[in-house]
Amino acid sequence: MFELSQDHEDFRALVRDFAVQEIEPHVAQWDQDAHFPSDVVPAMGELGLFGIDAPEEFGGAGLPSGGFTYLCVAIEELGRVDQSIGITLSAGVGLGINPILTYGTSDQKERWLPDLIAGTTLAGFGLTEPEAGSDAGATATRATLADGAWTINGSKAFITNSGT
Numbered sequence: 073m074f075e076l077s078q079d080h081e082d083f084r085a086l087v088r089d090f091a092v093q094e095i096e097p098h099v100a101q102w103d104q105d106a107h108f109p110s111d112v113v114p115a116m117g118e119l120g121l122f123g124i125d126a127p128e129e130f131g132g133a134g135l136p137s138g139g140f141t142y143l144c145v146a147i148e149e150l151g152r153v154d155q156s157i158g159i160t161l162s163a164g165v166g167l168g169i170n171p172i173l174t175y176g177t178s179d180q181k182e183r184w185l186p187d188l189i190a191g192t193t194l195a196g197f198g199l200t201e202p203e204a205g206s207d208a209g210a211t212a213t214r215a216t217l218a219d220g221a222w223t224i225n226g227s228k229a230f231i232t233n234s235g236t
Contacts, residue, residue, distance in 0.1 A: 076145070083142055087149040090119055096153040110194075112157060113164075117191015121146050121161055126169060130185035163232045164188065168195020200230040 076084070094115060102109055116122060124146060125139035126132025133139060143165060151158030169188050172180055187193035204210035213226025 076141070080141060080145055084145050084149055087119070087121070087146045088152070090115075091150050091153045091157075095150065095157055099154045102154075102156075109157075113160065113194050114191045116150075116157075116161060117189065122164055122169065122191050123189035125165065126173065126185065126189050130181060131189040132185075160194070160233060163197060164195050167197040167232060194233050196234045197232040198228045198234075199232075200228060202227060202229050 095109075095112060098109065101107070120133060121143075123130070123132035124143045125135070128134030133142075135142065143161075147158045147162050150161055169185065172184055172188070176184070184193070184195075188195055198213070199208060199211065200206050201211050201213060204212065211226070213224065213228065215222050215224045
């Protein structure tokens with residue numbers, strides 16, 4: 073049977089306290105107002121939530137092992153009080169930070185990871201399109217580089233972590 077370590081349980085209590093104090097009292101109003109609480113993101117960064125599974129060189133925790141379990145605990149505790157905040161962390165790490173860590177160049181890692189991990193920048197993910205849904209192979213949006221500038225043509229129906 074799997075059991076969390078005492079360190080994981082202590083971390084759970086820390087994140088639960090944050091969620092109960094900083095998120096739970098506002099959830100109903102945020103939902104009513106269709107408001108994305110962008111001020112919570114830097115607070116999550118200060119708590120170290122975006123860097124749980126990231127190397128120290130970019131501002132992460134640099135955990136030798138078990139970082140992913142800590143991340144799952146954090147997502148679970150945030151999601152207990154507000155699923156949208158839980159998915160904000162999940163997407164920020166899983167769709168933003170991890171692809172850069174795994175596939176990014178050194179320059180991309182140095183440019184983007186410190187702010188993403190600190191929570192001063194939030195990664196977005198644009199997949200869903202009106203004619204393609206979430207079928208990545210059927211998306212029509214294209215980015216082209218010409219004369220040193222990027223042009224993006226197409227449209228998205230939904231962009232995860234796009235803000236307010």
